[in-house]
Amino acid sequence: MKPTYYSELVSTSLDGKLISDTFCEEILSSSEVELLPLLDAAYQIRKTYFQNTVQLHILNNAQNGKCPEDCFYCVQAKSATTDIDTYSLKPMSEILAEAKRAYQSGAYRYCIVMSGRGPTPKRVAQLANLIEAVKSKYPIEVCLSVGLIDEPAARTLKAAGLDRLNHNLNTSESHYPMICSTHTYQDRMDTLIAAQAAGLACCSGVIVGMGEENADLIRVAKELRKLEVASIPVNFFLPIDGTQLKETSSLTPDYCLRVLCLFRLVNPSAEIRVAAGREHHLRGMEVMSLYPANSMFIDGYLNAMGKESARTLQMIEDAGFTIETNGDISELSPQPQVEKGKVLLKELEVLRPRME
Helix, strand or coil: CCHHHHHHHHHHHHCCCCCCHHHHHHHHHCCCCCHHHHHHHHHHHHHHHHCCEEEEEEEEEEEECCCCCCCCCCCCCCCCCCCCCCECCCCHHHHHHHHHHHHHCCCCEEEEEECCCCCCHHHHHHHHHHHHHHHHHCCCEEEEECCCCCHHHHHHHHHCCCCEEECCCECCCCCHHHCCCCCCHHHHHHHHHHHHHCCCEEECCEEECCCCCHHHHHHHHHHHHHHCCCEEEEEECCCCCCCCCCCCCCCCHHHHHHHHHHHHHHCCCCEEEECCCHHHHHHHHHHHHHCCCCEEEECCCCCCCCCCHHHHHHHHHHCCCEEECCCCHHHCCCCCCCCCCCCCCCCHHHHCCCCC
């Protein structure tokens, strides 16, 4: 593509105009759209809204397993046979201790996640007390993911000091029956609408690689723009034994980066988070995700391990980005540096291998 193609993408996005479906499809699939100029175009948008900063998020899997929903991709689903440790909601003391660790690790946002279809009124009151306790002790933003909720519940959580509610759309409405049967796409939309009506900022994203078409990802990107969500986590499907959904497509680093660029260009002012699966699918090109995305998780995901936080911090520093934090970053607990091993010289059997 001519250089004007990429500059047109930038100007369209910065002018607040919607990129056409044709351009979106080209971004994802056309070999004529080169990756490096595309990443640079996405970075121009990212830099305009978020400069060179990276927000770090830490997930707290506050309640694990025994979920009545059958989301085909999830190890916590009632239909999953994956051997996981299950437990009910952690006590407040444990969640507060993890909030302290998250803050001292430089996390900008502490994300509390619970399994289940949605909280009862009693659980909503309990969560409100928990949020008040976290916010009173640590100057850290709190995001909560608790399944389906209505507007009264959202208002209670907002009054308690909740900063964001997470509820991912995950895929398009037409593809949704292929990944879940116990609730609908509209159920998820209703939760986001209820949260926004209560004045809560919303975090909602996608899982890439669940058998969807490019058109499905484009629809979700544009639906999230219409909703004006504050934060969009872009997850890449991790095939785990025991879940209903098997690996349905081969995600390449090139394609994953194109998806991140698409979501940045369609949602210029939203926080774009490179989320679960980044280590697995981006591999050696993981650092390039920082050009379209301005946030990421450290310390892993709900049930899957991630890269060591020290290595993530080193990657951010090496790429010339800075970490955005709610506190004084100079006072954070020192992070172990990636060990710089001694350079080893080749031994004779390597220099002169026996050739038979």
